[in-house]
Amino acid sequence: DGGITQSPKYLFRKEGQNVTLSCEQNLNHDAMYWYRQDPGQGLRLIYYSQIVNDFQKGDIAEGYSVSREKKESFPLTVTSAQKNPTAFYLCASSRDREAGYTFGSGTRLTVV
Amino acid sequence: SQKIEQNSEALNIQEGKTATLTCNYTNYSPAYLQWYRQDPGRGPVFLLLIRENEKEKRKERLKVTFDTTLKQSLFHITASQPADSATYLCAPVQAGTALIFGKGTTLSVSS
Numbered sequence: 001d002g003g004i005t006q007s008p009k010y011l012f013r014k015e016g017q018n019v020t021l022s023c024e025q026n027l028n029h030d031a032m033y034w035y036r037q038d039p040g041q042g043l044r045l046i047y048y049s050q051i052v053n054d055f056q057k058g059d060i061a062e063g064y065s066v067s068r069e070k071k072e073s074f075p076l077t078v079t080s081a082q083k084n085p086t087a088f089y090l091c092a093s094s095r096d097r098e099a100g101y102t103f104g105s106g107t108r109l110t111v112v
Numbered sequence: 113s114q115k116i117e118q119n120s121e122a123l124n125i126q127e128g129k130t131a132t133l134t135c136n137y138t139n140y141s142p143a144y145l146q147w148y149r150q151d152p153g154r155g156p157v158f159l160l161l162i163r164e165n166e167k168e169k170r171k172e173r174l175k176v177t178f179d180t181t182l183k184q185s186l187f188h189i190t191a192s193q194p195a196d197s198a199t200y201l202c203a204p205v206q207a208g209t210a211l212i213f214g215k216g217t218t219l220s221v222s223s
Contacts, residue, residue: 088153097207
């Protein structure tokens, strides 16, 4: 089955450490996205990529970095510069702007 | 700045009734608008897309309207069931950008 896989499902890290969240899709979608969701809040856009080797900042990119070396993969690094990294992180992909987004099941990051 | 407002954070209705959720947007000129369902601890699931030249779109028990003059979309679930309980998100679509989502409305359908 085609889909989008995020790993791990739960992640615990110590304050000050960088951590990388994985996102892989086998849907052959060109565009991929990272969102952050805090309790009781909506999704906020971190970064997105419309094509390999290209990506754009979203509304809350500070403290995060991404790469898009392969069509299938769009990893997100949460750096120590991110002040409040504890959140639910969602990755998504889409075929084109008329198509709905396919979301992964999310990674819940807790920084202690 | 661009803003998306979904009518209320929570909506409680009885099984069998029609649920109506509202999405209002400002400082947008979307070509499309999408609706998603999100269950607790899960990623959103795409439900429907409506284009600016479509007044109404239906899918099974779901109906979406899109009024570009009022800058509003209405999302209806007819004959609602407890299994419809979830958070529903709207997202106006502008060309060349990623989706920005509303905060969502949490629907609870009681039996």
